[in-house]
Amino acid sequence: MRIALDVMGGDKAPQVVVEGAVTVAQEDGDEIILVGPRDTVEAELARLKVKGLPLSVVHASQVVGMDESPTAAIRQKRDSSIGVGLALVKLGKAEAFVSAGNSGAIMAAAFFVLGTTPGIERPALGAIFRVASGMAIMLDVGANADVQPSFMVQFGQMGSDYMERVYGIKGPRVALLNIGEEETKGNQLTLRAHALLKESRLNFIGNIEGKDLFRGPADVVVTDGFAGNIVVKVSEGLGETIFEKVRDAIGRGFISRMGALLVMPALREVARWMDYTEYGGAPLLGVNGVVIIGHGRSNAKAIASALRQAKRMAEQGT
Amino acid sequence: MRIALDVMGGDKAPQVVVEGAVTVAQEDGDEIILVGPRDTVEAELARLKVKGLPLSVVHASQVVGMDESPTAAIRQKRDSSIGVGLALVKLGKAEAFVSAGNSGAIMAAAFFVLGTTPGIERPALGAIFRVASGMAIMLDVGANADVQPSFMVQFGQMGSDYMERVYGIKGPRVALLNIGEEETKGNQLTLRAHALLKESRLNFIGNIEGKDLFRGPADVVVTDGFAGNIVVKVSEGLGETIFEKVRDAIGRGFISRMGALLVMPALREVARWMDYTEYGGAPLLGVNGVVIIGHGRSNAKAIASALRQAKRMAEQGT
Numbered sequence: 001m002r003i004a005l006d007v008m009g010g011d012k013a014p015q016v017v018v019e020g021a022v023t024v025a026q027e028d029g030d031e032i033i034l035v036g037p038r039d040t041v042e043a044e045l046a047r048l049k050v051k052g053l054p055l056s057v058v059h060a061s062q063v064v065g066m067d068e069s070p071t072a073a074i075r076q077k078r079d080s081s082i083g084v085g086l087a088l089v090k091l092g093k094a095e096a097f098v099s100a101g102n103s104g105a106i107m108a109a110a111f112f113v114l115g116t117t118p119g120i121e122r123p124a125l126g127a128i129f130r131v132a133s134g135m136a137i138m139l140d141v142g143a144n145a146d147v148q149p150s151f152m153v154q155f156g157q158m159g160s161d162y163m164e165r166v167y168g169i170k171g172p173r174v175a176l177l178n179i180g181e182e183e184t185k186g187n188q189l190t191l192r193a194h195a196l197l198k199e200s201r202l203n204f205i206g207n208i209e210g211k212d213l214f215r216g217p218a219d220v221v222v223t224d225g226f227a228g229n230i231v232v233k234v235s236e237g238l239g240e241t242i243f244e245k246v247r248d249a250i251g252r253g254f255i256s257r258m259g260a261l262l263v264m265p266a267l268r269e270v271a272r273w274m275d276y277t278e279y280g281g282a283p284l285l286g287v288n289g290v291v292i293i294g295h296g297r298s299n300a301k302a303i304a305s306a307l308r309q310a311k312r313m314a315e316q317g318t
Numbered sequence: 319m320r321i322a323l324d325v326m327g328g329d330k331a332p333q334v335v336v337e338g339a340v341t342v343a344q345e346d347g348d349e350i351i352l353v354g355p356r357d358t359v360e361a362e363l364a365r366l367k368v369k370g371l372p373l374s375v376v377h378a379s380q381v382v383g384m385d386e387s388p389t390a391a392i393r394q395k396r397d398s399s400i401g402v403g404l405a406l407v408k409l410g411k412a413e414a415f416v417s418a419g420n421s422g423a424i425m426a427a428a429f430f431v432l433g434t435t436p437g438i439e440r441p442a443l444g445a446i447f448r449v450a451s452g453m454a455i456m457l458d459v460g461a462n463a464d465v466q467p468s469f470m471v472q473f474g475q476m477g478s479d480y481m482e483r484v485y486g487i488k489g490p491r492v493a494l495l496n497i498g499e500e501e502t503k504g505n506q507l508t509l510r511a512h513a514l515l516k517e518s519r520l521n522f523i524g525n526i527e528g529k530d531l532f533r534g535p536a537d538v539v540v541t542d543g544f545a546g547n548i549v550v551k552v553s554e555g556l557g558e559t560i561f562e563k564v565r566d567a568i569g570r571g572f573i574s575r576m577g578a579l580l581v582m583p584a585l586r587e588v589a590r591w592m593d594y595t596e597y598g599g600a601p602l603l604g605v606n607g608v609v610i611i612g613h614g615r616s617n618a619k620a621i622a623s624a625l626r627q628a629k630r631m632a633e634q635g636t
Binding site for chain 1: 387495502506527529530533543553554556559564580
């Protein structure tokens with residue numbers, strides 16, 4: 001298994017990215033192709049005193065900034081670590097590409113470099129999250145700000161394939177994120193998408209409301225890229241806010257500080273439930289090749305998880 | 319102050335609704351007009367042994383179910399507690415109407431019975447929530463599944479008026495919920511709404527992302543009724559899920575159970591931060607009259623908070 005990794009992607013790149021690669025190369029023995037400016041990559045490898053690991057370097061002279069315009073970036077930076085990494089997948093020199101960089105630029109570049117798979121009009125970004133019954137995927141969470149109802153059926157198809165192949169779920173339950181459970185509820189988009197999903201060959205179980213998102217029972221949650229992106233970010237923000245508040249409130253009194261020491265293992269367990277570094281990154285589905293987009297704030301552990309997720313996807317042929 | 323209250327609205331009606339009314343009549347001395355089937359209301363008052371309080375009863379023979387179609391309900395049930403309660407406001411016999419019933423039916427009926435205020439095309443439902451800097455309002459959270467960019471400017475106006483009058487905030491900061499902070503980010507709707515908000519006389523501070531929703535710095539968060547409704551429900555669902563997980567995790571070990579007793583006051587403080595029963599209900603803005611829609615799961619305390627919120631709004635002339 002050869003995985004191309006964008007060394008320059010993420011807020012803490014290149015340090016934590018190379019550290020994540022070293023972990024996986026060491027523990028799993030997979031070949032990681034480090035893509036980025038050769039000097040920078042080699043300086044990191046020297047710093048970590050890496051020897052005899054299956055790590056190689058492919059030079060890319062340019063870097064796409066986290067806030068750069070995706071369209072400008074792919075037009076003007078043909079030798080970026082994102083472009084070169086995707087080209088390795090396109091040319092069959094890597095089985096997957098992982099980057100925690102500018103997600104808009106990665107999605108745009110993947111669309112142009114790899115192209116979409118048959119029957120898919122637009123790629124979609126998936127968010128993997130934990131629900132009562134196990135794991136679930138929600139898509140699209142950011143590749144398409146505006147969608148057509150037909151795209152949403154394709155999102156359901158891509159999500160089903162992913163859950164079936166990567167998590168071994170037979171006939172994944174597909175639900176449509178909506179503002180009511182009844183099929184008469186929704187906006188113009190979800191009303192039309194609901195009708196199409198119902199006619200499709202997917203195991204469509206109907207609408208799911210926001211309040212039931214984390215309780216299941218869906219394995220695949222279909223939504224447009226605008227609502228999906230907002231749901232992911234609100235959840236992340238709210239989770240962090242609640243934890244800060246718990247910590248602040250507990251930290252204020254001596255007695256509750258003593259209690260905090262005792263409940264800490266339990267709180268850590270809950271924090272782990274919400275922790276994206278455990279799950280890796282967001283798979284970009286519907287393109288000809290395995291692409292995982294890591295969180296911009298990824299640490300070394302998150303990069304390692306993303307690499308392992310890419311490997312699993314590539315092995316399952318998703 | 320006379321507030322009409324829908325006795326039949328909510329999952330736990332009529333019991334908790336009448337209990338909430340009794341609390342406010344007793345503690346604040348406001349006149350609550352209990353709207354519902356006379357026998358039912360009087361049986362509840364008898365059960366609570368109410369005497370000498372400023373409570374009156376206005377008979378309404380029909381009840382709109384929580385899952386009933388709003389349009390069918392307003393067409394077929396002309397003598398529902400929702401319709402009669404709103405008519406009291408229309409006729410000047412009450413200064414406000416509160417219901418924890420079928421929100422779609424309340425919004426549709428309010429639109430037809432009360433009409434919209436000048437310059438407002440569509441009423442909007444507001445969600446009041448706590449942020450780092452104090453309180454904020456997000457709207458629309460469910461009155462309009464599909465909106466036009468012009469509506470969103472009106473949402474900003476209504477939200478600003480509300481925060482200024484009810485919370486005394488001068489020149490409230492208005493933000494647009496979006497998938498990126500830059501003004502070039504968004505879907506077709508938010509891109510156009512952003513341009514209009516920028517040109518408006520509102521104190522528009524630009525886009526806000528989901529992750530920053532609970533941190534401020536906006537006093538008014540503008541969004542469409544679809545995304546807004548999903549954000550509110552996802553937040554509620556996630557908050558509950560996190561609390562269940564904390565409780566379950568803590569409950570499993572003897573040592574953490576001991577710790578739990580010590581941290582409980584702190585956890586309760588955090589729970590209160592998220593507790594809708596503290597804030598009352600969702601104001602329906604843009605109609606000619608004060609209308610508060612309570613949560614379907616309202617308990618007596620939530621009903622009392624909604625009544626007090628209605629009073630505050632009516633006093634401020636919002």
